[in-house]
Amino acid sequence: MVGSIAALFIAYWYYQCAVKQNLNPVKWVAIGVLVYFIPAVIWTVMVTPGLKDTVEHNQSVLLGLFVRFAYVAVGVGCAVWVNFKHLRNGS
Numbered sequence: 001m002v003g004s005i006a007a008l009f010i011a012y013w014y015y016q017c018a019v020k021q022n023l024n025p026v027k028w029v030a031i032g033v034l035v036y037f038i039p040a041v042i043w044t045v046m047v048t049p050g051l052k053d054t055v056e057h058n059q060s061v062l063l064g065l066f067v068r069f070a071y072v073a074v075g076v077g078c079a080v081w082v083n084f085k086h087l088r089n090g091s
Contacts, residue, residue: 003040006072010036010079017087028087035082040075 014032018025051067 002069003072003075006076007033007036010076014079014083014087017083021087023087032079032083036075036079039078040071043071043074 010032011029014028015025018028048067048071051063051070055064055067
């Protein structure tokens with residue numbers, strides 16, 4: 001649920017930035033959502049299983065929250081980087 005809400009905010013943010021730059025907003029919304037979801041899925045498939053094993057042995061609440069929501073931070077970080085690297089330059 002949190003990941004989907006983050007994807008909606010990213011889509012809106014990319015849309016607004018594309019409109020300000022007079023670029024195709026549909027293209028940039030699609031790019032933004034993909035840039036968010038692809039790293040998030042890769043993180044979930046490759047990193048999260050090992051972290052879940054760690055949480056089973058260490059019952060830290062903070063570690064549990066990190067494991068549960070780290071994919072959102074990874075996806076958002078990638079989307080922010082692409083936005084500032086490419087969309088803000090008018091590509």
